[in-house]
Amino acid sequence: MEPVTATAPEGSRAYRELRDTLRSARPLVYVHTSEEARVHALLARAAREAFSSPLALWSWTVTEGLVREGERGGEKLGPLEVLDRIATHPEPAIFELRDFHEFLRDSVEIRRRLRDLYQRCIDARKFVVITAPVEVIPEELRRSMALVEPGTPDLAELLDFLREELSALERAGARVAKDEDTIFQLARALQGLTIDESRHALRRALAERGAVDASAIPSLLEEKRILVRKTGTIEFVADPTSLDEVGGLEYLKRWLLERRKLFHMRDSVRAEIVPKGVLIMGISGCGKSLSVKAIASYFQLPLYRIDMVEVFSGRHGSPDRAFVDACRTVEALSPAVVWFDEIEMGISAQTEEGSTLGRIFAFFLTWMQEKARGLFVAATANRIDLLPAEMIRKGRFDEVFFVDLPTDEEREEIFAIHLRSRGIDPSKFDLKRLHRFTQGWSGAEVEQCVVSAITTARLEDREVTIQDLLSTASTMVPLSRTMKEQVDRIRSWAHERAVRASPRQVQR
DSSP states (O other), X not given: OXXXXXXXXXXXXXXHHHHHHXXXXXXXXXXXXXXXXXXXXXXXXXXXXXXXXXXXXXXXXTTTEEEETTOOOOBOOOHHHHHHHHHHOOSOEEEEEEXXXXXXXXXXXXHHHHHHHHHHHTTTTEEEEEEESSOOOOGGGTTTEEEEOOOSOOHHHHHHHHHHHHHHHHHTTOEEOOSHHHHHHHHHHHTTSOHHHHHHHHHHHHHHHSEESGXXXXXXXXXXXXXXXXXXXXXXXXXXXXXXXXXXXXXXXXXXXXXXXXXXXXXXXXXXXXXXXXXXXESTTSSHHHHHHHHHHHTTOOEEEEOHHHHTTSBTBSHHHHHHHHHHHHHHTOSEEEEETTHHHHSOSOOOTTSHHHHHHHHHHHHHHHSOTTEEEEEEESOGGGSOHHHHSBTTBSEEEEEOOOOHHHHHHHHHHHHHHTTOOGGGSOGGGGTGGGTTOOHHHHHHHHHHHHHHHHHTTSOOOHHHHHHHHHHOOOHHHHTHHHHHHHHHHHTTTSEESSSSOOOO
């Protein structure tokens, strides 16, 4: 369990950005967000705390008119009239204009009036803050208007929200968590959700569990699954796999053991030593995907898979835009492991500047350098030779591992794992007898041998024996033989370019 981190005294990232924008005396601010209530609360705090003396906060909508914070009943004013009122207002204040983007789009007069307001309000501590779910900043206002994109709430903001919400639920008679350690874990589970989505998630947990405490975390994570399903390009992988279920790969396991400690210390160590991610390449069927699932389980993090087929399908807009949105979404869901499966299919060496693939590749390189500390990238590839050299150099991924065909001892271990997972005691079998028959086999082929042998035994209504395994093994032709040239080419390429995931060479 990760240590409790206290809320920073200066508040959340979104509050600091908004506060600092206002303090810089920018009279025109555009907040790109769909969370009106959240931004209003942040503006109210800034009005109270950001200046030497508090400022009044006014809010305007086309339906309710202009209303001062703390008062009821607004003055009905049109979009141009409210700008006139701001211009003649005698005192410093913050004016929040909701959904004003439509008027920016349609009216030359309003755009001109805002440019006039820029000159009138500068250094007068009068601020016009437009909040809108879409970004519509006309070209003539782009240099005058500061753009703020709050993103989803960070941990500090969620902790503040949780303390207030849990207190309200407790006053209503609900059973809630009170210790800071549990509240911290609840906040971690909510990361990636908006404040409104977090509130709905807490109500859902209360309805399902009868309490909002540690037992509610699975319900909170379910809300995140709903969120990622909406994207269409991200899949939540709910398939916990322990490292004990992965046969062999001792070097990879040892590396993960060392890096997990650093990853959990990410908020207290230098960014340059926080693990960024790992690229696992190798022959098909040798455990790359299983290893990624084990990484998420070992790091005690949710696993999200970015579906590159969906990214390029065109169903979610242009591929480069869909890819950027998917990466930003999983970053907001951190801490997490994000899985790029068969990454060479989505980001190949055939990239030209200005092309869709070129733009995706350029973004990915920058994103890998700048992404949130709480996101660990696990990428898998069958043909790493298709990836650009910039992708696999040190600094993008912490390490590039090659998963080779398992050795005799590793295949024996994999046989034992698959037998045990199906309720069969492997100690009753002399698995060493299988060494000669399974040379060059992958882990997937070992699993299929076990499944076929068990099927044969069940059809004859008896227990599986070593003879069933031997008979099945003697008839199977492994991939390393049917596609020998391709397998040899992959192994040859990786020999001097990647770190072996296993400490021993394949025995011949």
